[in-house]
Amino acid sequence: MSSTATEDSQAKLLRATYDVGKTAIYAAKVDPRFHYCLYVPPQIGPETELVVCVHGTSRTSFLDFRDGFAEFGRWKNCVILCPVFPIGPLGDGARSGYKYMQEGEIRYDRVLLGMVEEVAAKYGRQWDKFAMFGFSGGGHFTHRFAILHPLKLWAACIGASGSVTLLDADRDWWVGIRNLKEVFGIAFDREALAEVPVQMLVGDADLETWEITHKPGGTYWMEGANDAGRTRPERMDALRKSFEAAGVKVRFDLVPGVAHSRMLVIDRVQDFLAGLLHQKRGA
Template structure:
């Protein structure tokens, strides 16, 4: 959407900064964090149409633009806003890179930061997103399945991509390998009824088999008994996560992608296919308006 000479200043600003691929926007609740959006033109030209939201969470390298850009075409053709958050390394001055993956870092609750971003994005485009779709790969896959445990009532669907470590629904281990003390850590339990209502997808490359980066030695700050219990590599650990969810009555669609290593774009066609299926029932027939 291009601004026109006759547009008001508000309309020109909207066309430049809140349509298509936006600039980076500070999170109002905590400006240490930020997000960028893809907003389809139809959000403004057809305000009566249903508008969905998909949140795409980066991995450890923080390639925020890649995670937004991968879904821009999907957003355009499915009338869907895309929100890509940025959780920088070292927000507490310590160069810690993994805090967001485990939901809590000092006084930061990353799930609450994301919910604040979702609310703020809705206000910017005059919508409310009571439920949304969530994707994350690698470090974002950590975030995605743990956010699912905390807020299943806010999620329509999730796609969990190749996390390096997983939290199993295992009440014999403490957080983070298990959930025995989940209520003490987060001040709330897991709503297993709501969890079963979320459509869940998992993806991993068949060649995603390296172990060195995801094995926790006993002197690691993140080590806790059970840290390595879900398997040696990302394929093993995602398989264990799927079995853990299925044991609780959650249906899981699991794609192991042949010929792909630890590569978000390698699994992306399967992710996009999943989310397209999620939205298919509410989309008009091809060519319909």
Template sequence: MTRNGHGEKLSYYQLGRTAIFACQADQRFSYCCYIPEGYEENGTRRYPLAVLIHGSTRTVDSLRDQFIDFAEANQCVVLVPLFPCGIGEPGDTHNYKRILYRGIRYDLLVLAMIEEIGELYRLDAEKVLMHGFSGGGQFVHRFFYLHPERLLAVSIGAPGVVTLPDPDKPWWLGTGHLKSIFGRDLDLSEMRKVAVQMVIGGDDIETWDVTVAPSSSNWMEGINETGVTRVDRLRSLERAFLSLDIPVRFDVVPGVEHIGHLVHPPVKEFFASALARRQNL
């Protein structure tokens, strides 16, 4: 980096804790990154990519900063998309969690962001690490159904509502009619190649923000049948994965309620293990 804070090719705003940039594929959405200090603009090393999906509060800069230690220890670039509230409907907080909302494909937006930063930085991003907590946990397991070939590892953190890999249940209760909605079916052989973690706090047992009422925009008949608490629902998802021979690492963090950063330590360890296994192949 030169004395004025800029690199030779990249600006100050594109290094370290980057600014928040509009996604060129759709400028209603944006992202920020963390680029490790060891990144050399003129080097040859390619960097793995971790994609972190925010929850309903959209605190993307603090989420990014909470993984700086991981990024430095593993020389990994971090990407955090921002999907603002109220897109298409004032006050709405749920849209991105469903992947498809009023014609917007949030999964394809994430892939577009990966491609966009891949033009700036030397990334090894054909297969990425992905974690989401709460609303982000909803997003990432649905992304997993649609794009397992793009994932090295997926960490599903405490989703309030889960989609079971069940073709007899309609989307987003299950994966029924996936082909007609998204243009692709479940690829179980690819899903079995992805390292899967489910992670939750042991005291994440509140029900007031988990039970879906008929008045909610998330309501579907049967939406509450996977369990009363987030722990129950994540266990239901685990059983469904195991029934399809998709291995799952299930981490419960004792004494932790629904607080995302307190479950990050096992997520970082899981991601580091996935990167180490890839290097050893």
């Protein structure tokens, strides 16, 4: 066998081992402080869609989501992208920067979009739009990403966000969106957001408040920080009402008997996304 043939054979073996199925973890070219892993179905074609799943504060759920969505990705012909936003990328041990989209010079929405571009180029696709699911801290990220970039999404599934940004033009970010243009250089596009199918999920037993109650002096304290409600179900319901008032159609799943458990809601997320995929591909 020639050296060229041997190299080709090794390249195919490496790709099959690390780039297909449940992949290795990669540093993002857009900013190597951040990483991602994937589930990639055996064959990728024009109908292959992208679903982004965003972890919570513990960061461990990125692997739960990759593995938990693997069967869905295989049989629904989707690539699953799970970003990893580590604690303390600025060296300060901060846990929650990604949830609010901006931390120092880091714009997490741009990092995610860079990951999407990188993965699309690697697998020969162009995903102008993708679906996004996030739970807990990932729910923070998902609904704020939808507010900033509705034109990038064909679905947004928002799970159990501990704090919510309401579409309130009388309050500043992050409680409201009055100064969105000043903070992010992005004007709020109400019409585009209204075109995004949205699912919101939270367990009716998800009632712990110790981690989600903002207090004066806290990093993300501001007036109105706790006004959306005391518990996650109350805050998610406030987010639902805010989105619906802006013309967004929301499927709201208050899951009976479930506390703060990501793995007990992903079947509902997959059901929602499967229905949308059927509509997209049928059209």
